[in-house]
Amino acid sequence: MLPQLCLALVIVGVTAYGVLGSADFGAGFWDLTAGGAERGGRIRGMVERSMSPVWEANHVWLIFVLVIVWTAFPVAFGSIFSTLSIPLFLAALGIIFRGTAFALRGHAATMKEARGLGALFALSSVLIPFCLGAAVGGIASGRVEVGNAAGEPFGSWLNPTSVLVGVIAVLNGAYLAAVFLAGDSRRAGQPDLVRAFRARALGAGALAGLVALGGLLVLHSDARALYDGLTSGGGLIMVIVSALAGVATLGLVWAERYGPARLTSALAVAAVVVGWALAQDPYFLPGRLTLRQAAAPDAVLSVVLISMAVGTLILAPSLAYLYRLTLQGRLDQDYEPLDQRFRP
């Protein structure tokens, strides 16, 4: 029971990061593709305004996942990080670039500076989810062996499943970001931006859905065990829930109901993460290490759970306060297109 509860914590963390962290990466994606300085200035301004107060808190979910895994499933953590060292190191470098470039762009004095920093921020926003997704693909397709760098250094993340999950991670982020940004734009009273993000949300959502469906074929040939898990029993139910939530989100975005769309889009991600866990049950590292084998002794697991419960008592009201202030617009900065700032 305790290992399952700790796994549930990991699932919560991965889901939260997969929604909130991904949306920040997706915002970077739209920043990247917004076009020239003048045309893209409005979009970039909105991205900056939405992300500034929340991206650090969103990023902490990644740390949360790492910490739970290394405490509760230490052997799996060592195996994953030594085998998948290349994509994880690339993601780490990307994290430096993205965080710094974003923080600095807010203080840029000229369009030229903002453009350079923005490009760095946006490119790393694509690199990070791809690399993390590729690492997830390597784990899910059973390519991480137990041991110190015992798996393939390249094949473990340059394979069909990894590439698929990496691409889905990028698209999923873009989709979530567009949904969130459309809602933020409406609150900021910018109807043209609402339209722009709505179109992007519909496009990216449809594309992400198609890639995910087509991806099942990839899994069928490359990761048969994962495919079987996702197409039977609890895994299948979760895939269906995710698909329905995805379609519902598209419908809600179409109907311009962005508040509920936030929730259904998050549900779509959560269902996929839970489905992944169910599909590889009873394994933590598929084919190599079961959840029970991977878990630390019960004494440690119960300390982890108690600490997290106490932490939640502190964190839940704090987060609720942050998101309430954010959604009420009390922390909102005045909206300003990014290129406007540099005009006299």
Added chain:
Amino acid sequence: MPGALLFAAQVVEALPGNAQRDTELARQMQALSLTVHIPIVCFGIAFPAMFLFVEGLHLRTGDQTYKALAKRWSKVALVLFAVGVVTGTILSFEFGLLWPSFMATFGDVFGIGFALEGISFFVEAIFIAIYVYGWDRLSPRAHFLTGVPIVVSGFTGSFNVIAVNGWMNTPDGFDLVGGRVVNPRPFDALFNQNMWHEIIHMYLAGYIVCGFIVAGVYAFAWLRGRRDHYHRTALVVCLAFASLAAPVQVVVGDWAGRDVAKSQPVKLAALEGLQRTERGAPFTIGGIYDRDKGEVRYGIHVPKLLSLLARHDPNARVIGLESVKPADRPPVNVVRIAFQTMVGIGTGLALLGALFFSTWLRKGRLPRSRWFYRAVMAAGPLSFVALIAGWITTEVGRQPWIVYKLMRTTQAVTSADGLAVGYAGLVAVYIGLGAAVVWLLRRLARRPAESEVAG
């Protein structure tokens, strides 16, 4: 109990796989990343207390200058926090990327420290965002209160991480059966013998480093003739915080030294270059340790002082390097030079702090000599050097062990290839990061203070 020291056996790694030839590279990478992150931790510890103090002054007096200063500092803190978020993430990645075997073997024993740190970090991220973006948008009182969790979580976060470092030096909270780590007791591990002096030593260091670095910026402005209310307040607040901490640090350092003498005698011997176990051991200032001769050459020997410092008894017995075989000794010169650098700079900073306080208390003003301001400007970088030297002392002094007397650093390291490539990439990225942060802070500093009140 100092139980772990009694263990004779070395652990068996939990991860199958070969040890690695690149341990040196991995250590260099980890050291580099820590050197980048630790000064930011100092700001995380001390800066919130400083800007909150100034905001408190504003609430009491209504003086807009205080508000401008608190606002400016909080914006700097947010930038540094963002940099700390990413450099801290790198550290947690590196635990797995560089030391997978260490994590696999002991992650369950000490991991909880990082889980608690994660919670602190989360609270910090939430409230620093509310605080900085909430200026003029929340009621003054509510705004002040949102700063309190930042101060508290800055302390608890570093507390947990440093507790883990204390654990690496005085491991506790598990049993060894046939070399296997079993029966982990996370809270025994967290509250280990070295924890208290390490956390207090580092906490004070945070105030000293942050206080003197920020003071140095305003001392520079002062020398260029900017001596208005705003600059004077900034200088006095920074100097007051740093100057309170610096003399206390001398006392805490003495306590840390005595703890190390008890729990890690070989580390102490390396700090002092003491070859043979002896009674009434001398303290040697300066000089170079000669490994072939087993003595410190060209140094100034002060008889019995080491015994006095380490045990508070001039004739006490102090254990020498010879008590363990050469392969189990740390690199003496690195540790010793780092230690003496830290002590030397720390003493100087304590004197500078005492000078500031005596002038301030007796005359109610800042010292007039230009040399005082030049010294404050130098104190910032020097306190950073002392900080890093202190960490080199404790970390290199622990070698060749990653977990003292239980797991060798060479057992812990990754077997993956390509560390050199990663190292080169990381160096390039950090150089860019450092340049970018300096560029940004200079830009922030150039904005006139009045712009803060208007916004």
